[in-house]
Amino acid sequence: MTFNSLFTLSEKQEIPLEAVLKSDLLRLGVSFSQEALKASQDQKPKSYFIFSFDRVSQKELSEMEKKGSPEEIALVGGPYHLKRTIVSVRLNPDSPYRIEASPPPLPLSLVRRGGRGERSEKICDITLPISPPYYKTPLKSGKPVADIAPTIEWGYLIYLTAFRLCQYWGEKEECQFCDINNNYRQQKGERSYTSIKEPDEVVEALAIIQKMDTSGISQAYTVSGGAITKDLYGLREAEFYARYAEAIEKNFPGRWIGKANVQALPKEEVKILKKAGYQIYHPNYEVWDKELFKRLCPGKEKLIGQEEWIHRILSAAEIFGASHVIPNFVAGIEMSKPYGFQTVDEAVDSTAEGLDFFMSKGILPRFTVWCVEPNTILSQTNSEPPPLEYFVKLLRVYRETFKRHKLPYPKGYGEPGVGKAVFSVSPFMDVI
Numbered sequence: 001m002t003f004n005s006l007f008t009l010s011e012k013q014e015i016p017l018e019a020v021l022k023s024d025l026l027r028l029g030v031s032f033s034q035e036a037l038k039a040s041q042d043q044k045p046k047s048y049f050i051f052s053f054d055r056v057s058q059k060e061l062s063e064m065e066k067k068g069s070p071e072e073i074a075l076v077g078g079p080y081h082l083k084r085t086i087v088s089v090r091l092n093p094d095s096p097y098r099i100e101a102s103p104p105p106l107p108l109s110l111v112r113r114g115g116r117g118e119r120s121e122k123i124c125d126i127t128l129p130i131s132p133p134y135y136k137t138p139l140k141s142g143k144p145v146a147d148i149a150p151t152i153e154w155g156y157l158i159y160l161t162a163f164r165l166c167q168y169w170g171e172k173e174e175c176q177f178c179d180i181n182n183n184y185r186q187q188k189g190e191r192s193y194t195s196i197k198e199p200d201e202v203v204e205a206l207a208i209i210q211k212m213d214t215s216g217i218s219q220a221y222t223v224s225g226g227a228i229t230k231d232l233y234g235l236r237e238a239e240f241y242a243r244y245a246e247a248i249e250k251n252f253p254g255r256w257i258g259k260a261n262v263q264a265l266p267k268e269e270v271k272i273l274k275k276a277g278y279q280i281y282h283p284n285y286e287v288w289d290k291e292l293f294k295r296l297c298p299g300k301e302k303l304i305g306q307e308e309w310i311h312r313i314l315s316a317a318e319i320f321g322a323s324h325v326i327p328n329f330v331a332g333i334e335m336s337k338p339y340g341f342q343t344v345d346e347a348v349d350s351t352a353e354g355l356d357f358f359m360s361k362g363i364l365p366r367f368t369v370w371c372v373e374p375n376t377i378l379s380q381t382n383s384e385p386p387p388l389e390y391f392v393k394l395l396r397v398y399r400e401t402f403k404r405h406k407l408p409y410p411k412g413y414g415e416p417g418v419g420k421a422v423f424s425v426s427p428f429m430d431v432i
Contacts, residue, residue, distance in 0.1 A: 003112050003121055009389060013396045016418045018085040019427035021075065021123070023391040026369035026425065027332065029055040029092025032069060035101035036108055041068035043128040044135065046089055047150035048191070049159040050224060052183045053425070055092035057374045058190055065091060066190060070128050071152060072424045073099070075110060078124030083419030085430065086154050090371050099126055129154055134212040139204050147192040149205040153422040155217040156414050158209065158256065159224070160202055162244055164195050166226025173299030175286060176377035177333050177370060180226055186375075196232075199247040210252060220412045221248065223278075224261035229303055237262055238269035242276035249277035257412040264304065264312035264327075270319045280412045281320045283313050284328040285365070288354030295339045296378075314361065322362030323408050329354065331394055331426070332370030335386035336378050344390045352397045359405040366410065367398070368425045399431045 006024065010017045032040065046069045052058075058066055075085040098111050098120075108126035132155065135146040149158050164184045168174050174181065187193045194201075209218060223244045228237035235243075245258050257280065260273045264283035273281060286300075287293050293306040300309065317325045334340055334347035341347040358365045369391060372382050413429055414422040421429035 002114075003123065006388070009392045013392045015392050015395050015399075015431060016083075017080060018075065018082050018418050019395055019430045020388070020392055021082070022085050022087050022427040022430065023369060023395070024388050025087050025097055026090060026371065026427075027385040027388065027391065028097060029090040029095045029371070030073075030097045030099060030110075031091070031093045031095050032065065033098065033100045034064070036099045037064045037068045039101050039108060040070045040128055042131065044071050044131040044151075045069065045146075046071050046091075047146060047152075047159075048183060048187050048193075049150050049152060050161045050164070050183070051179055051371075052186070052373050053088060053090050053371050055090060055095070055372060055374070058186045060093070060374075061091060065093075071150075072129050072154065073108075073110075074127040074129075074154070075124045076127055078109070078122060080124060082124045084127075085418070085427075086422055086424045088152070088424040097123075132209075132213065132217075134208045137208050137212070139201055139208075141201065143192055143194065143201070145205045145208050147194055148197055148201055149209060149221075151218055153414065153424055156219055156422045157412075158206070158218050158221040160197065160221055160244060161225050162197050162202075162223055162241060163225030163228070163232065164193070167229040167232075168227050168299030171377055173302070174377065175300070176296045176298075177286075177330055177336070177373075179373040179376045182375045183373075199243045202244055203247050203251050206248060206252060210255065218256065219414070220257040220259060222259040222261050222282075224282075227263050227299075229299070236269060238265050238272040242272050245273070245276035245278045259412050261328075263300075264309045264316070266312065267315045267319065270312075270316045274319050279320075279324060281316050281325050282328060283309070283316060283325070285309060285313065285354070286328075286330055287333050288329065288357075289334065289341075289350045292334065292339060296333055296336070313358070313363065317361065317363055323364055324411060326364045326366055326410055326412075327358070329365060329367050330370050331367040331391060332386045333378070335390060336370075337381045344387060344393060347386070347390055348393045348397055351394060352401065355398060355401045359401050359407060362405075362407065364407060364410045366413075366423075366426065366428055367394075369427075395427060395431050398428055402432050 010020045110123045258278045259280040260278040261282040423429040
């Protein structure tokens with residue numbers, strides 16, 4: 001696909017070029033020249049906060065790529081006069097998109113490379129996220145703040161992966177697109193990587209952030225982690241994750257918007273999360289089509305089932321308020337092989353049905369762009385993601401459905417709109 005085809009999609013679907021380019025970068029990943037990595041190494045590094053979000057495994061990356069790649073990039077200016085667009089870095093040495101350094105003082109550029117004999121084209125300039133002053137500050141344990149409380153979304157969101165493993169285990173239970181367990185296996189040998197973050201050390205890390213984040217850039221926190229299907233420390237899932245909001249809100253009442261990104265739980269357990277102090281609940285439904293849910297989320301289907309999952313999302317709206325229930329789906333797995341839809345329009349139509357269902361009830365689903373991560377079940381049958389056309393058409397449907405139901409902007413995501421949005425793993429906030 002040429003860059004001109006991105007223009008064509010942008011104009012045909014009436015989606016800003018920035019959002020189209022962001023979708024392409026998220027699905028295909030990006031590579032860095034050695035000079036660009038050298039220029040990036042002192043900025044905020046990629047933290048691997050829950051998943052790898054890379055197109056290759058750690059063993060396929062150089063030491064500089066593993067340790068020197070930034071968490072995110074911001075696309076700005078350039079020949080197409082792009083408004084600031086923040087994109088999560090997904091490493092892929094074979095990506096047609098490459099970040100290169102110009103001569104001193106080393107400004108970075110995003111370049112799209114063509115095939116053999118074709119010239120590369122500069123698309124825009126790149127700015128990098130500054131590493132916060134607290135990132136390397138050690139806790140009493142010696143762990144750096146960045147290990148316990150990394151920030152994403154250009155510093156807006158503190159991401160607290162309380163439990164870095166999932167109790168849906170193995171090929172017959174794990175979500176087929178998810179690499180949380182594999183990411184933990186590969187990261188624990190590469191960097192400081194805590195499997196279970198205790199509430200006390202989370203509070204200790206947040207106290208340092210509170211003291212050093214004098215400009216108040218961080219405005220929300222997400223507590224997340226793997227599913228707890230049995231128990232952990234003798235606690236049910238809601239009880240385990242509630243401890244974090246309770247500790248945070250006790251020590252920093254109202255400082256941040258609290259978000260719980262866990263399973264769709266029974267109503268009584270959802271009440272536990274609400275009472276603990278969370279304001280937003282993310283019971284991710286992954287994919288709308290019933291048969292695909294069975295195929296791609298076998299553990300969730302066996303333990304809960306999609307019908308009950310959706311029922312729990314709806315009942316959670318009675319506890320949190322509909323607009324504060326924001327379930328995620330993984331855009332792109334609708335077209336995954338071998339079970340997914342064969343055409344873009346079929347896939348978009350299916351997802352549109354789910355969007356309309358939830359939004360008609362005031363619930364605000366969001367999505368992330370599927371990254372075909374290695375060592376997941378789906379990577380065995382999917383070497384490449386769905387076509388860009390799917391993601392661009394989805395953006396148009398999402399925006400139209402959102403406007404038709406006259407919904408409020410989702411809380412805890414920062415400002416919406418091109419040039420303002422900070423959500424980095426999807427362009428849904430860039431287009432509403």
